[in-house]
Amino acid sequence: MLGSPAFQRVATRCFLTRPIARRRARALFDLVAGFTYSQILTACVRIGLLDLLARGPLGLATIAQRIDLPLEGAERLLRGAAALGLVERCGANWILGSQGAALRGNRGIAEMIAHHHLLYADLADPVALLRRGGGGGRLSGLWPYAESAGRGGGEAVAAYSALMAASVPMIADQAIDAYPFRRHRALLDVGGGEGAFLAAVGARVPDLRLALFDLPAVSERAFARFEAAGLTPRTRIFGGDFLVDPLPQGYDILSLIRVLHDHDDAPALALLRAAYDALPPGGTLFIAEPMAQTSGAEPAGDAYFGFYLLAMGSGRPRSASEIRAMIKAAGFSRSRVVQTAMPLTASVVIATR
Numbered sequence: 001m002l003g004s005p006a007f008q009r010v011a012t013r014c015f016l017t018r019p020i021a022r023r024r025a026r027a028l029f030d031l032v033a034g035f036t037y038s039q040i041l042t043a044c045v046r047i048g049l050l051d052l053l054a055r056g057p058l059g060l061a062t063i064a065q066r067i068d069l070p071l072e073g074a075e076r077l078l079r080g081a082a083a084l085g086l087v088e089r090c091g092a093n094w095i096l097g098s099q100g101a102a103l104r105g106n107r108g109i110a111e112m113i114a115h116h117h118l119l120y121a122d123l124a125d126p127v128a129l130l131r132r133g134g135g136g137g138r139l140s141g142l143w144p145y146a147e148s149a150g151r152g153g154g155e156a157v158a159a160y161s162a163l164m165a166a167s168v169p170m171i172a173d174q175a176i177d178a179y180p181f182r183r184h185r186a187l188l189d190v191g192g193g194e195g196a197f198l199a200a201v202g203a204r205v206p207d208l209r210l211a212l213f214d215l216p217a218v219s220e221r222a223f224a225r226f227e228a229a230g231l232t233p234r235t236r237i238f239g240g241d242f243l244v245d246p247l248p249q250g251y252d253i254l255s256l257i258r259v260l261h262d263h264d265d266a267p268a269l270a271l272l273r274a275a276y277d278a279l280p281p282g283g284t285l286f287i288a289e290p291m292a293q294t295s296g297a298e299p300a301g302d303a304y305f306g307f308y309l310l311a312m313g314s315g316r317p318r319s320a321s322e323i324r325a326m327i328k329a330a331g332f333s334r335s336r337v338v339q340t341a342m343p344l345t346a347s348v349v350i351a352t353r
């Protein structure tokens with residue numbers, strides 16, 4: 001019925017159903033045209049338009065000169081960006097729009113946008129990507145651990161580690177608000193990257209001992225961060241491969257922040273078993289990542305992360321209940337979901353050994 005042109009005609013004409021028909025048409029149009037919106041956003045970030053307008057209102061000619069575009073190109077971009085709420089016209093000038101201001105409030109979003117050209121290239125032929133089972137493209141080159149057995153040395157991990165460190169504040173604050181880490185003595189962050197999450201926890205929970213486990217080339221990058229944050233005396237850094245090496249013991253809480261969804265089911269389950277083995281009885285496993293089927297954030301899970309991880313070459317977004325079932329299979333006695341303030345970026349599941 002919804003697809004019938006006759007029904008659509010009637011629904012569009014009748015004053016009672018017209019608002020619904022318009023809303024539905026707009027939502028469908030956004031689905032059809034979303035990639036052009038994303039590319040306008042990419043242009044704004046790459047060219048520095050939002051940073052420029054954050055400093056104050058400017059006229060078209062000045063903007064065009066500062067972002068090095070011809071007058072017509074600058075106007076086309078400004079008008080497109082205004083239609084998306086990124087900028088706004090204010091008399092004869094242009095200012096930051098509400099979405100542009102929200103975006104600038106969070107450096108991680110701009111960093112994500114800046115690396116999306118890799119995903120965009122891989123998604124140019126989504127059917128081919130699905131047929132070959134994912135990976136093998138530009139994005140998988142950024143994440144050497146997803147497809148390559150060697151997992152990459154210093155240079156290979158630098159780009160993704162910096163990207164993760166820039167975007168982890170979006171998740172860290174919510175994770176720390178959602179759970180009283182002060183209850184614990186010692187936290188081991190598994191797949192902890194350059195230590196940005198631990199540094200954030202360390203700043204909020206003064207007496208907690210902190211430890212990081214990641215691939216050797218990644219974990220080395222954490223020394224400088226801990227030193228700069230004055231955290232060296234209460235931190236330890238372990239280099240290793242969590243799919244091969246046992247995890248260090250002596251920690252009453254282990255965290256997996258944006259780690260589980262990177263891995264296919266068999267290695268993900270092996271990782272949960274390794275966490276179980278490393279924890280003492282009564283110990284806690286803390287999992288934070290964007291999850292599938294999260295109410296109000298459905299497209300972020302199975303659409304965005306579903307296809308992101310497909311292009312990356314391993315893993316899949318899982319729902320909280322799928323994660324809880326895996327946790328149970330790994331031996332944990334109980335688990336629960338904890339609400340976060342922004343489930344779009346991360347949900348939390350906590351398990352007890």
Ligand SMILES: CC(C)=CCC/C(C)=C/CC/C(C)=C/C=C/C(C)=C/C=C/C=C(C)/C=C/C=C(C)/C=C/C=C(C)/C=C/CC(C)(C)O
Pocket residue numbers: 102109112143167258259261262305308309312345
């Ligand atoms: C003043 C009056 C009258 C009213 C105020 C109205 C009001 C309440 C306005 C709200 C203003 C406000 C607080 C806005 C806040 C906006 C926020 C917080 C927006 C946040 C957006 C977050 C986004 C878009 C996050 C995007 C994240 C992405 C794309 C993350 C990608 C992550 C990747 C690719 C991770 C990869 C890791 C891997 C490989 C999968 O493991």
Ligand SMILES: C[S@@+](CC[C@H](N)C(=O)[O-])C[C@H]1O[C@@H](n2cnc3c(N)ncnc32)[C@H](O)[C@@H]1O
Pocket residue numbers: 145164165168190191192193194196197213214215218240241242243256257258259262
């Ligand atoms: C998506 S990043 C998340 C980093 C950090 N937890 C965060 O949220 O910013 C996944 C992390 O897992 C690490 N990792 C992947 N495979 C690994 C393995 N087999 N052994 C140890 N660490 C691994 C990566 O090096 C990377 O730092």
